[in-house]
Amino acid sequence: MDEDRDLYMMMLRRMMLIREFEENVKQLVQRGELVGMAHCYIGEEAVAVGACAALRDDDYITGNHRSHGHPISKGGDVRRAMAELLGKATGYCKGKGGSMHLADFDIGILGESGIVASALPVAVGAAMGSKMQGNDRVVVAFFGDGASNQGACHEAMNLASIWKLPVIFLCENNQYAVTTSFKEAVAVENISDRASAYDMPGVLVDGQDAMAMFEATTEAVRRARAGEGPTLLEARTYRYEDHSEGLVRILRESYRTDEEVEVWRERDPIKVHSEWLVEQEIASEEEIEAVRTYVAETIAEALQFARESPYPELDDLLTDMYADPLPTYN
Numbered sequence: 001m002d003e004d005r006d007l008y009m010m011m012l013r014r015m016m017l018i019r020e021f022e023e024n025v026k027q028l029v030q031r032g033e034l035v036g037m038a039h040c041y042i043g044e045e046a047v048a049v050g051a052c053a054a055l056r057d058d059d060y061i062t063g064n065h066r067s068h069g070h071p072i073s074k075g076g077d078v079r080r081a082m083a084e085l086l087g088k089a090t091g092y093c094k095g096k097g098g099s100m101h102l103a104d105f106d107i108g109i110l111g112e113s114g115i116v117a118s119a120l121p122v123a124v125g126a127a128m129g130s131k132m133q134g135n136d137r138v139v140v141a142f143f144g145d146g147a148s149n150q151g152a153c154h155e156a157m158n159l160a161s162i163w164k165l166p167v168i169f170l171c172e173n174n175q176y177a178v179t180t181s182f183k184e185a186v187a188v189e190n191i192s193d194r195a196s197a198y199d200m201p202g203v204l205v206d207g208q209d210a211m212a213m214f215e216a217t218t219e220a221v222r223r224a225r226a227g228e229g230p231t232l233l234e235a236r237t238y239r240y241e242d243h244s245e246g247l248v249r250i251l252r253e254s255y256r257t258d259e260e261v262e263v264w265r266e267r268d269p270i271k272v273h274s275e276w277l278v279e280q281e282i283a284s285e286e287e288i289e290a291v292r293t294y295v296a297e298t299i300a301e302a303l304q305f306a307r308e309s310p311y312p313e314l315d316d317l318l319t320d321m322y323a324d325p326l327p328t329y330n
């Protein structure tokens with residue numbers, strides 16, 4: 001039970017870390033301190049945190065442009081993440097990748113990409129590597145409802161199914177691809193319905209509930225490790241902010257109403273998990289507040305670390321751009 005409690009509290013802590021990280025990102029963009037794009041994950045925290053809670057440290061994840069929540073959920077270092085966003089040499093890519101390129105191979109974070117759906121074939125490749133090496137690592141590929149309409153997504157699912165690869169396709173259906181509603185862009189009612197075309201289970205999950213995500217992913221992981229092949233999970237969720245920070249806010253009226261946003265805010269994932277912890281007598285209100293305080297301090301410290309870190313040297317501009325030559329296999 002203590003182990004379970006640690007896990008459930010860790011889930012709360014990571015959701016709060018993402019929220020606080022992203023609230024700071026918003027301000028950094030607004031002040032012009034963070035240059036370039038930043039796509040916030042606020043409102044979707046339960047999806048990645050619940051899913052990653054079902055993984056081992058040596059399992060893999062791949063992400064997309066909405067890219068800070070996934071690494072934090074997998075145990076990534078918020079200092080290195082913040083430093084990367086500010087373009088500093090202490091960041092995950094030594095300041096040369098930016099918001100959409102956080103990777104940490106030591107804990108299975110294979111990286112992200114701003115090209116919609118491009119990480120799905122990468123996830124399938126990693127799963128194939130895992131199967132060939134017989135190391136039973138599973139891969140979770142996070143992608144959006146918009147990405148689910150891309151050809152690369154379907155090629156990836158088909159191949160993974162044929163070869164029974166240990167990969168979990170986790171569609172974060174936050175309902176809009178920039179401003180396009182998935183209801184107008186997807187022919188089936190649920191994205192999880194598409195699983196039947198690839199002979200894999202398709203499961204629709206409440207993406208505001210970290211425990212529901214944890215349970216659904218646990219079963220998908222079991223299948224993957226047992227050699228039974230891939231699963232498609234569709235997490236029904238919502239992004240509370242604009243598609244990307246700084247994108248013209250006046251767009252909002254034209255594609256979703258404030259009332260709709262309010263309905264989803266009622267089911268805030270941090271609130272849902274906190275209430276569950278209290279109801280189950282796993283944590284008191286005071287303990288939850290203590291996590292909030294710890295998280296605020298941790299992110300403030302990460303921001304200070306990032307601000308005080310140096311920029312990369314001009315001489316390092318081209319270092320780390322290419323991998324070392326790969327060994328040749330016969």
Ligand SMILES: Cc1ncc(C[n+]2csc(CCOP(=O)(O)OP(=O)(O)O)c2C)c(N)n1
Nearest residue numbers: 066114115116144145146147174176177178
């Ligand atoms: C191949 C490609 N097409 C278009 C874009 C522009 N673009 C960036 S994000 C995005 C929407 C993606 O929506 P979704 O996959 O649902 O993810 P979400 O932003 O909702 O998390 C688009 C069209 C892109 N980056 N790559």
